[in-house]
Amino acid sequence: MRATALGLLRRSVSPPTRWVGLLRQSALVLVGPQWQRSMYHSSSDEENSNSVSGKSSSEDTSTASDTEEDDVLDSQRSLRVGIIGAPNAGKSVLTNTLVGTKVSAVSNKTNTTVRETLGICTRDTVQIVFHDTPGVVDPRSIKGDAQRSRVKGAWGTAINCDMLLFLVDAHRQVDKPDPRIPRLLRTIDPGLQQHTTVWSHMPKIPTVLLLNKIDLFEKKDRKLVDSLKEELENLHEFDRTFVISGKHKQGTEELLEYMAARSVPRPWDFPEGMLTNRSSEDLALEIVREEVFRRLFKELPYVVEVKPVSYHKSGDHVKIAQELWVNTYQQGSIVVGKGGSVINKINEKATIGISKALGADVKLTLVVK
Numbered sequence: 296m297r298a299t300a301l302g303l304l305r306r307s308v309s310p311p312t313r314w315v316g317l318l319r320q321s322a323l324v325l326v327g328p329q330w331q332r333s334m335y336h337s338s339s340d341e342e343n344s345n346s347v348s349g350k351s352s353s354e355d356t357s358t359a360s361d362t363e364e365d366d367v368l369d370s371q372r373s374l375r376v377g378i379i380g381a382p383n384a385g386k387s388v389l390t391n392t393l394v395g396t397k398v399s400a401v402s403n404k405t406n407t408t409v410r411e412t413l414g415i416c417t418r419d420t421v422q423i424v425f426h427d428t429p430g431v432v433d434p435r436s437i438k439g440d441a442q443r444s445r446v447k448g449a450w451g452t453a454i455n456c457d458m459l460l461f462l463v464d465a466h467r468q469v470d471k472p473d474p475r476i477p478r479l480l481r482t483i484d485p486g487l488q489q490h491t492t493v494w495s496h497m498p499k500i501p502t503v504l505l506l507n508k509i510d511l512f513e514k515k516d517r518k519l520v521d522s523l524k525e526e527l528e529n530l531h532e533f534d535r536t537f538v539i540s541g542k543h544k545q546g547t548e549e550l551l552e553y554m555a556a557r558s559v560p561r562p563w564d565f566p567e568g569m570l571t572n573r574s575s576e577d578l579a580l581e582i583v584r585e586e587v588f589r590r591l592f593k594e595l596p597y598v599v600e601v602k603p604v605s606y607h608k609s610g611d612h613v614k615i616a617q618e619l620w621v622n623t624y625q626q627g628s629i630v631v632g633k634g635g636s637v638i639n640k641i642n643e644k645a646t647i648g649i650s651k652a653l654g655a656d657v658k659l660t661l662v663v664k
């Protein structure tokens with residue numbers, strides 16, 4: 296994983312946050328002295344003195360660089376978090392917010408995410424890896440093999456996580472209650488159970504309920520959110536509930552702190568500075584796909600397949616060519632639009648998105664096939 300990761304999307308490390316302080320508090324409660332030792336090694340140089348590790352320099356037979364490397368690995372903490380929820384609940388927006396940049400495509404159409412994307416947030420000694428999954432529905436509501444396979448994939452991801460965030464579009468659920476949501480929450484345990492053969496031995500995965508899109512409520516409607524919270528909390532034993540807006544970053548910092556405090560002492564899965572498992576080329580495809588979803592209607596976005604043709608980087612300039620494959624001539628003419636209006640708009644918006652994500656000057660060529 297580490298070797299292949301080097302070419303992937305990275306950025307400089309975020310500035311230190313309050314996480315170290317929070318972790319020190321929780322370390323004392325949860326694990327005791329061993330954890331305290333590794334936590335202190337993670338922080339600033341002055342604090343990383345020998346006295347903290349309990350070893351004197353004369354006892355130490357390893358080389359300085361060996362010790363430094365061991366200390367770094369010792370201090371690392373991580374948490375693998377599955378973001379699960381019905382289509383359109385806001386999983387990808389939340390992933391992007393928690394990572395701090397776009398790593399996953401977003402649109403107002405259902406099933407925008409068709410395969411899992413990783414978003415990585417590393418601060419201080421803690422690395423949280425978010426698994427943005429395709430939308431899940433309860434078994435009764437599955438329509439067709441493609442959805443069955445996406446739902447199966449999302450549960451398969453979930454059982455390998457340390458924590459699961461269940462996202463519900465609270466505004467929609469209050470405005471126009473969808474019976475599939477309670478059904479879905481009731482099937483969390485069976486859903487997880489179905490995908491493991493060692494259920495009886497598997498420790499319970501902590502689950503967190505997220506009532507999302509809170510920005511769409513007026514203050515006076517807050518009571519409606521409280522009763523939704525009560526109703527949904529009765530359907531599954533969640534460890535905690537947060538009321539958030541992934542889009543407007545409401546409650547998301549508190550959520551990050553909650554997760555960081557529950558990270559486990561374990562070497563990071565990805566190098567510092569890495570933001571996603573996707574390559575820059577892959578991300579460019581995802582951003583074009585997002586624009587296709589935004590600008591085309593009905594079944595068309597699901598029909599269009601975006602394929603890579605070339606990707607050349609030279610300094611701060613990136614030249615990208617992609618093809619948009621459709622099934623019929625008629626579909627092709629809708630994607631192109633009158634005088635190229637639709638494809639040009641897709642290109643214009645995607646160029647801005649890719650430039651922002653890669654921090655580069657982008658020249659994008661799109662050809663409809």
Ligand SMILES: Nc1nc2c(ncn2[C@@H]2O[C@H](COP(=O)(O)OP(=O)(O)OP(=O)(O)O)[C@@H](O)[C@H]2O)c(=O)[nH]1
Nearest residue numbers: 382383384385386387388402406407408430541542
């Ligand atoms: N107002 C508001 N809109 C949001 C929020 N989060 C997401 N949205 C909108 O909800 C729509 C769906 O967001 P996505 O993140 O693509 O949803 P998803 O759960 O990943 O959807 P699928 O990948 O299709 O399962 C988009 O139009 C978002 O802009 C939020 O906190 N507030």
Ligand SMILES: [Mg+2]
Nearest residue numbers: 386387407408
């Ligand atoms: Mg999504």
